Structure formats: C-alpha cells, structure tokens
Amino acid sequence: MRRSTVRKLMIGLAVFGLLAAACAEENPVVPAASPSAGETAADCAKGVTTYVNQGQLTIATDNPAFAPWFGGKASKPGSPWKAKPSSGTGDPYSGEGFESAVAYAVAGELGFGDEQVTWGPVNFNQSYKPGPKDFDFFIGQVSYSPVRAQAVDFSDGYYNVQQALVVKKGTPITEVTTFADLRGYKLGAQIGTTSYSYIVDNIQPDEQPNVYDNSNDVIAALNAGQIDGIVVDAPTAYVIVLIGEVPQGTVVGQFPTIGDQEHFGMIFGKENPLVTCVNQAIADLTSAGTLDAIQAKWLKALSYPTIAQS
Amino acid sequence: MSGGQPPGPGDRLPIEAERERRGSRILGPSGRARPEGRRAVLIALMSTVVFFTVLALVVVNSPGWPEIKRSFFNAERFREDLPGIARAFVLNVKLFLMAEVFILVLALFIAVLRSLPGPVFFPIRALAVGYTDLFRGIPTILVIYILGFGAPALQLRGVPKSPFIWAVVALVLVYSAYVAEVYRAGIESIHASQTAAARSLGLSRWQTLRFVVIPQAVRRVIPPLLNDFIGLQKDTALVASIGVVEAFRTAQIDSSATFNFTPYVATALLFVVITIPLARFTDALIARDRRRRQAGAAA
Numbered sequence: 282m283r284r285s286t287v288r289k290l291m292i293g294l295a296v297f298g299l300l301a302a303a304c305a306e307e308n309p310v311v312p313a314a315s316p317s318a319g320e321t322a323a324d325c326a327k328g329v330t331t332y333v334n335q336g337q338l339t340i341a342t343d344n345p346a347f348a349p350w351f352g353g354k355a356s357k358p359g360s361p362w363k364a365k366p367s368s369g370t371g372d373p374y375s376g377e378g379f380e381s382a383v384a385y386a387v388a389g390e391l392g393f394g395d396e397q398v399t400w401g402p403v404n405f406n407q408s409y410k411p412g413p414k415d416f417d418f419f420i421g422q423v424s425y426s427p428v429r430a431q432a433v434d435f436s437d438g439y440y441n442v443q444q445a446l447v448v449k450k451g452t453p454i455t456e457v458t459t460f461a462d463l464r465g466y467k468l469g470a471q472i473g474t475t476s477y478s479y480i481v482d483n484i485q486p487d488e489q490p491n492v493y494d495n496s497n498d499v500i501a502a503l504n505a506g507q508i509d510g511i512v513v514d515a516p517t518a519y520v521i522v523l524i525g526e527v528p529q530g531t532v533v534g535q536f537p538t539i540g541d542q543e544h545f546g547m548i549f550g551k552e553n554p555l556v557t558c559v560n561q562a563i564a565d566l567t568s569a570g571t572l573d574a575i576q577a578k579w580l581k582a583l584s585y586p587t588i589a590q591s
Numbered sequence: 592m593s594g595g596q597p598p599g600p601g602d603r604l605p606i607e608a609e610r611e612r613r614g615s616r617i618l619g620p621s622g623r624a625r626p627e628g629r630r631a632v633l634i635a636l637m638s639t640v641v642f643f644t645v646l647a648l649v650v651v652n653s654p655g656w657p658e659i660k661r662s663f664f665n666a667e668r669f670r671e672d673l674p675g676i677a678r679a680f681v682l683n684v685k686l687f688l689m690a691e692v693f694i695l696v697l698a699l700f701i702a703v704l705r706s707l708p709g710p711v712f713f714p715i716r717a718l719a720v721g722y723t724d725l726f727r728g729i730p731t732i733l734v735i736y737i738l739g740f741g742a743p744a745l746q747l748r749g750v751p752k753s754p755f756i757w758a759v760v761a762l763v764l765v766y767s768a769y770v771a772e773v774y775r776a777g778i779e780s781i782h783a784s785q786t787a788a789a790r791s792l793g794l795s796r797w798q799t800l801r802f803v804v805i806p807q808a809v810r811r812v813i814p815p816l817l818n819d820f821i822g823l824q825k826d827t828a829l830v831a832s833i834g835v836v837e838a839f840r841t842a843q844i845d846s847s848a849t850f851n852f853t854p855y856v857a858t859a860l861l862f863v864v865i866t867i868p869l870a871r872f873t874d875a876l877i878a879r880d881r882r883r884r885q886a887g888a889a890a
Contacts, residue, residue, distance in 0.1 A: 411661070428848070432662065432849070432851060491835070491836065492843075493832070493833075498832065501744075502834055507743055507754055
C-alpha cells in the first residue's frame with residue numbers, strides 16, 4: 282500500500298474518533314427524592330433539582346386539548362391552544378376542565394403558584410420517546426399499563442376509566458345490550474387509547490375496528506357512516522353527544538371493567554424524582570376530598586346503562 | 592467473430608487500444624485479475640470494515656445506547672409485533688398493486704390527451720394540464736382526507752362508503768398526475784424523425800402513437816416509473832388517517848400500547864424487503880432493453 286494512502290487513512294480515523302469522543306456526553310447521576318414521614322409534597326418538590334425550567338413546573342399535553350378534560354371559554358393570550366366550547370376544545374391555562382384542574386391542584390400541593398405553571402404542547406407519541414423529556418410531566422388521559430411503565434414512570438391514578446359506546450340515533454345498533462349483539466357491527470376508536478384494545482380484547486367483533494388519528498376523525502367517520510359506533514371513555518362520550526358533534530348522537534351505554542380497573546396516570550421520564558412528590562400530592566388531594574370535588578364539578582355523574590358482557 | 596452479441600471480456604479483439612479500453616482496473620481484458628486490481632479490492636474491503644467497525648463502536652458506546660436499544664431494537668417486541676404488522680402489510684400490498692394498475696393506464700391516457708396537436712383539441716389539452724397541476728399541487732394526505740371522509744358523507748346512492756376504495760381512488764388520482772408527466776417526458780423524447788417516418792409509411796396519427804411512439808417512450812421511462820411506484824408503496828401508509836388499519840397504523844397501535852418504537856423499525860424492514868427485489872428486477876429489465884437496442888454497437 283502506498284504510504285500516502287496509509288497516512289490519509291490514519292488521519293481520517295483519528296479525526297473520526299475525536300469527533301465521536303466529543304459527541305459523547307456525560308450522563309448526570311440524579312439522586313432520588315423520597316419524602317420522609319411527615320414531609321409534605323411541597324418539601325419534596327423543593328428537594329428536586331431536575332426541573333426543565335428552574336422555578337417553574339412545566340406540564341405537557343396534546344394539542345388540541347379536548348373537553349371535558351380541558352375547558353375554558355377563551356384561550357389565554359399567547360397560548361398555543363384554541364379554547365372553543367362549541368367544538369369541545371379547551372385551553373390548559375384556563376384551569377377549567379378535569380385534567381387542567383387536577384394539574385393546577387397538584388401544582389398547588391407542590392408549592393407552585395398558578396403563574397409558575399407553564400404548559401407545552403407535546404404530541405402523545407412524543408411523550409414516551411426515549412431520551413430526556415422537555416417537560417416535567419405529561420397529563421392527557423393516558424392509561425397505565427405495566428408494559429408502558431417499562432418505558433416511562435407513571436404517577437398514581439387520578440381517575441378510574443369506563444369505556445362507553447356512542448352511536449347515531451335511529452340506527453339498529455342503538456338496541457344492543459350485550460357484547461354478542463355488538464359483534465356484527467363496525468366499530469371505531471382513536472389510536473393509542475385503551476378503547477381500541479378494549480374492542481379487540483373484550484368485545485371481539487367480527488370485523489376489525491377502524492382506528493383514527495384523533496377523536497375528531499373518529500367522529501367524522503361515524504358521521505360519514507363508515508363506522509356504526511365509537512368506543513371512547515365515558516366523559517368524552519358525554520361531551521361528544523352534548524355539543525352535538527354527532528348529529529342525533531346518543532350514548533348507548535357503558536362497558537363493564539374487565540381485568541384490572543383502568544386508571545389515568547401522568548407520564549414522567551424514567552427515574553424522575555418528581556414522581557414521588559406528585560404521588561404524595563395526589564394522596565393528599567384524595568384524602569382531603571379535593572379530587573372528588575374536581576371530578577364532581579367537571580365530570581358529570583354519568584349513569585349510563587351497562588352493556589353486559591354476556 | 593460471431594455477430595449479434597456484443598463482444599465480452601473473453602473475446603480477442605483486433606485493436607490493442609480497444610482491448611485496453613474495455614479492460615477495467617480490476618479485471619484485465621482477458622478476464623484475469625490485474626495486480627493493481629487485487630490491491631484495489633483489498634483496500635476497499637479493509638477501509639469498509641474499519642469504517643463500519645468504528646461507526647458501530649461509537650454508536651454502541653454512546654451513553655444513550657441502552658435506552659435506544661430497548662426502545663427501537665427490542666427483540667421481544669419485534670418477535671411479538673412483527674406477525675401482526677406483516678398481516679396488515681398485505682393490505683398495503685393490495686392497495687399499491689390495485690392502484691398501480693389503474694395509475695399506469697390513466698396516466699398514459701392523460702399524457703396522450705396532453706400531446707394532441709391542433710387548436711381544436713385545446714380544451715382537452717387544458718383539462719389535462721389542469722388535472723396534473725391540481726393533483727400534483729395538493730398534498731396526497733389532503734386528497735385522501737377529502738375523498739375518504741367527504742365523498743361518503745355526501746350520502747349519494749351508489750357511492751361506496753368503504754375507506755379502502757376511496758384510498759385507492761385518491762392514490763390513483765394523485766399518482767396519475769405524476770406518472771402522466773413521466774410519460775409525457777418519454778413521448779417528447781422520441782425524435783420527430785420517428786413520427787415523420789411512420790407518417791410517411793402511411794400510418795395514421797393514432798397508429799403512429801400506438802405502434803411507434805408509445806412503445807419506445809414507455810421503454811425509455813422505466814426507471815422513473817419504478818421511482819413513482821416505490822413512492823406509491825410508501826404513500827399507502829397515508830390511508831391510515833381515514834381508518835384503514837394497514838401496516839404503519841398497526842405499528843402505531845402496537846407502539847402506543849407498549850410505549851416502544853420497535854414496531855416502526857419492523858415496518859420499515861418490511862417496506863425495504865419489497866423494494867429491493869423490485870429495484871433489481873427493474874435493473875434487469877433496463878439492461879435487457881439496452882442490450883436489445885444496442886446490439887452489435889460498441890458498448
């Protein structure tokens with residue numbers, strides 16, 4: 282081999298190696314915070330040093346944010362969310378809507394004032410991607426599952442979920458009372474929701490259900506007659522019918538819990554010390570009855586007939 | 592010397608200079624490896640091995656690698672999710688096979704319409720131009736949304752509701768616009784002397800098109816046609832937005848259920864696996880076509 286070729290190769294390798302070494306970053310070691318007996322959530326939160334923005338609580342949720350989870354009559358100026366009650370979308374900054382209210386209540390327990398809470402729009406798919414997060418936690422009707430908990434840390438549950446069925450009035454599907462009755466119909470659900478897995482695992486219709494990017498598309502499909510019914514969590518079902526997104530829409534009933542009770546949790550990056558503080562906050566809010574009050578205020582006490590499993 | 596086949600590396604040639612020109616750096620004109628050729632292959636092999644080893648070492652030793660491996664290259668998730676994704680992939684295959692058949696025909700029709708000469712055919716030419724402008728301008732996903740949700744909602748009798756059918760229609764409309772332009776390029780690249788010769792033989796305008804111009808034009812544009820076909824295969828993933836649960840959507844469902852991205856890697860693998868044989872088959876088609884056209888001429 283010619284000497285100039287060898288030299289060029291060696292130089293090239295050396296440069297490459299140097300660049301690679303420069304790109305590798307140190308992984309900071311994060312001490313875990315755990316509240317000792319008697320310590321409040323606020324003390325715990327003060328001990329956390331890994332906030333995305335120091336002195337602020339950065340919370341993320343999807344854009345658009347749907348009712349009844351997020352409400353508000355008008356958006357705060359500068360907010361990326363558009364609050365439009367007639368379309369069922371809300372602004373997390375408003376503090377109205379179940380999840381917005383829960384988030385601000387938790388922030389209060391952690392010692393953050395309302396002005397110290399910042400919201401960032403993050404797509405649900407991005408919330409669980411690997412690597413450091415650009416939010417402290419994500420709240421957005423995310424159901425806990427053990428497999429999901431391998432990728433992220435979940436807070437304790439703040440709401441127990443029931444699925445419900447939304448259809449158009451006057452169609453034969455309004456008569457169903459059991460899972461067996463449903464098997465012949467074409468159902469639809471939103472992607473990433475446990476509604477879809479409920480259909481596939483429990484209802485098991487003859488035809489595979491359709492899946493859509495977001496709840497607006499599922500509703501459009503029902504309106505276009507491409508599906509006979511939507512499976513979605515009960516509070517969202519209530520709102521869909523209430524604001525008339527489905528003309529002549531009605532909730533046929535709700536589905537029983539099969540297996541573990543499904544609950545919503547907030548998403549944190551792996552080993553984020555803030556989880557224990559938030560869990561403490563949720564426990565305090567539950568025992569004080571605040572969580573129940575928020576639920577009673579924003580999620581109407583729904584009493585739909587149950588669609589029996591058999 | 593036998594006629595018909597172009598001379599290969601083993602044949603003896605009369606001119607020394609021609610022999611030099613035909614031999615490559617690696618193989619001499621007699622087909623045996625030259626000493627400089629052996630060294631070249633060795634260097635190429637060594638530098639490839641070194642480069643990829645260094646790259647692999649850099650990636651595997653980066654601090655975030657275990658997380659990326661668990662998240663994107665998870666063996667257990669791959670094993671569990673691949674069968675479901677492969678089953679749904681059959682839907683993608685059906686989609687692009689059906690669509691491609693209609694696209695090839697419709698696009699040729701539009702390209703021919705556009706090439707009709709004379710002022711009396713101006714409205715038809717204008718329509719063809721308008722069609723290609725419109726459907727190349729609108730993003731494919733918008734066409735899929737508008738047709739997939741809008742057309743059934745019109746509730747006209749006889750209009751199908753199935754999102755699969757509207758997905759095929761949308762893809763055919765959009766891709767015919769692109770492929771029509773490819774055909775037009777092919778048709779216009781045929782030298783006018785071909786048309787002139789055909790006309791002077793007594794062939795009518797349509798017969799010229801059918802027997803002389805279009806066969807040559809289509810053969811010329813096989814590489815860009817394949818390009819558009821491969822693009823179509825990728826765009827079948829867009830139909831997920833109107834509810835069709837195809838491979839990409841299945842991967843999305845699995846991914847959001849487990850908070851893992853390995854299903855996407857599995858889907859990518861499936862797409863690559865069908866693209867590579869197709870590309871090699873097309874290369875073979877083109878090579879065979881070139882051999883036929885240039886038989887006997889110096890390569």
